[in-house]
Amino acid sequence: MKSSLITSAVLHGLVLTWALVSLGSPKSFEVSSMESIPVDMVSVEELTQLQQGDEKAPKSEKPSPVPTKKPAEINDGENIGDNSVDLKTPPKPESKPIEKESTGAIKSEEKPLPTPEPVKEDTPEVTEEKPASEPATEVAALPEPKQEVQPDPKPAETPAEEKPAENPDAEALPDKVPTPMVKPKVEQQAQTAKTPDRKNEGNKTEKKKTSTAMKSDFDADQVAALLNKQDSSGGGKKRSTETASLGAKKTTGNTLSASEMDALRGRIENNWSVVAGISGAEGLTITVTMQLDKNGEIIGRPEVVASGGTDAARRTFEGSVRRAIMKSAPFDNLPADKYDSWSEVVVNFDPSSML
Amino acid sequence: MEQVGLAAATTDVTLWSLFMEAGFVVKLVMLGLIGASVWTWAIVVDKTLKFGKVRRQLDAFEQVFWSGQSLEELYRTLSDRATSGMGAIFVSAMREWKKSFERGARSPIGLQMRIDRAMDVTLSREAETLEARLGSLATIGSAGPFVGLFGTVVGIMTSFQAIAGSKSTNLAVVAPGIAEALLATAIGLLAAIPAVIAYNKFSADAGKLTARMEGFADEFSAILSRQIDEKLQPRQAAQ
Known part of the structure; x- marks a missing residue:
């Protein structure tokens, strides 16, 4: 052993x-030294979010919607200025002599009537515009019919439209008077087109004109002049000059983040004075649907739906929520660029957690 | 020993450094298990040698016994020296036989019984020497893994305490402690597996040898009983 x-x-x-x-x-494991790999956290939102753009356009760095067409500017302004609409310039001292000239011209044929008339008509509404812009001929043309019609502005207009193509001036004038902004422009176009005629015939057949003006109602040239010749600008106001990038018709997928939603909810809850000690609130849930405008103001009435709990508790809470919402409006802490997602907000509350 | 020092100097995770860094209890467990392993293999070596020897003796004795040699002569040669196995059984039976005849035994049945008893005693003594220390093999085989596991659990406990102390869960901090703890289980298995195998083998071998000796004892008992009948009948007839 x-x-x-x-x-x-x-x-x-x-x-x-x-x-x-x-x-x-033992051999230690061989760990080949690797370069660190950058890892991006990609949220689902980034994949589902669509940027406004063109479906067929190539991808580009900078998102841009379809380029808008700038409406062709019709260089029809007569008055120099920075306005987008050709308004008549305010009266200047120099323009008055012209008026006098014209009146003078008219005077030769019909002295007494014209001068008092235009002044009376204009003064109430557009006193300044008139004297400055109107050529003398127009004013001269007016007097007689005007006087007849004066008590009633409408009759005066209708006869104006009836006039033949030759002298639109007479009818244009009454038109202009009531409408301040848009019409003057159109009218002037018409005038510019026809001024030569006007001048040639102006002095000769003053009386004839006025009488014929009363008769005919329709003038094709006039209608054409009234048509808006500008291209549609696409409905929107936002301009884009970039070439379109890949995207959808509308920017979508912008959802309120959890924190933004919480902020909204918190705001309402802060303003919510919950009735203490109410019974039957167990299992009560409140769903609020409200429409907001871009300033965060509530459009219409918020729709409050309570479910679960007892009848009394439901009614109490519906009322208190509605008050809380009204109190917390406007919701101006919402991101403006996500308006699409919060134009209609649905907020859920569980009041049992707040008791 | 020089080997040991060298290993510790070179790297951190050698077996030796693992052992040295282990706690006191774990060290004790490991040393105990290594001792058990040494003991196991000592028994294995011893039994292998002994069983071989016993088998050879049995073969040799059977050859001599059945060679037709006179039993008296065989007894004379064997009784002088220490015998084992079948030889011992044969000698004990012959001694009983001789004693009974020298004193003039009267009852053949009593003589037969005495001879059987003597052979039984010798047989059981021989079987006992064959099976000696097999019990410790069984114990090591069954308890070894548990002892190793105990060392591991203690080691891991201490290593977790160390982790809690260092406030780092870096794998480099955790790994050595666990490795040294697992070493205890490894040593336990290392001792237990051969022990179990050896126990099974040697207990089977001992059973076989014992059966062979029992067979011889029965056969010899039959021969002696025939002899008793032959020797006692003339005497009774004479009377």
Whole structure:
């Protein structure tokens, strides 16, 4: 037994020695040094979000919608200025002599009538415009019919429209008087087109004109002149000069983030005075649907729907929520660029957590 | 020993450094298990040698016994020296036989019983020497893994305490402690597996040898009983 014990001990010594030598230092794992990889966190929102643009356009760095056509400017203004609409310039001292000239011209034929008339008509509404812009001929043309019609402004207009193409001036004038902004422009176009005629015939057949003006109602040239010759500007006001980039017709997918939604909810909850100790609020949920305008003001009445709980609790909470919402409006802390997503907001409340 | 020092000097994760960094309890467990392993292999070596020897003796004795040699002569040669196995059984039976006849035994049945008893005693003594220390093999085989596991659990416990202390869960901090703890289980398995295998083998071998000796004892008992009958009947007839 002793010898075998020694044998065994020796064997163990050998094996352990061998193990220490051969198993002593295991190879460390080879870790090839890798470059760090940048990782982007991509939210679902980024994939579903669509930017306004053109469906067929190539992708581009900068999102831009379909370029808008700038409405062709009709260079028909007579008055120099920075306005987008050709308005008659305010009266200047120099213009008055012209008027006098014209009146003078008229006077030769019909002195007494014209001068008092235009003044009377204009003064109430557009006193300044008239004297400055109107050529003398027009004023001269007017007097007689005007006087007849004066008590009634409408009759005066209708006869004007009836006039033949030759002299639109007479009828144009009454038109202009009531409408301040848009019409003057159109009218002037017409006038410019026809001024030569006007001048040629103006003095000769004053009386004829006025009488014929009463008879005919329709004038094709006049209608054409009234038509808006500007291209449709696309309905929107926002201008884009970039070439279109890939995108949808509308920018969508902008949803309110959780924190923005919480802010909205928190605002309402802050203004919400919950009736303490109300019973039957267990399992009560309140859903508020409201429409907001761009300033965060509520459009119409918020729709409050309560479910669960007892009848009394429902009624109480519906009322208190409505008051809280009215109190917290306007919701001006919402991001304006996401208006699409909060034009109609649905907020859920669990009042049992607030008791 | 020089090997050991060298290994510790070179790297951190050698077996030796693992052992040295282990806690006291774990070290004790490991040393105990290594001792158990040494003991196991000592038994294995011892039993292998002994069983081989016993088998050879049995073969040799059977050859001599059935060679037709006179049993008296065989007894004379064997009784002088220490015998084992079948030889011992044979000698004990012959001694009983001789004693009974020298004193003039009267009852053949009593003589037969005495001879059987003597052979039984010798047989069980021989079987006992064959199976000696197999029990410790069984114990090491069954308890070794548990002892190793105990060392591992203790080691991992201490290493987790160390992690809590260092406030870092870096794998480089965790790994050595766990590795050294697992070493205890490894050593436990290393001791237990050969022990279990050896126990199964040697207990089977001992059973076989014992059965062979029992067979011889029965056969010899039959021979002696025939002899008793032959020797006692003339005497009774004479009377």
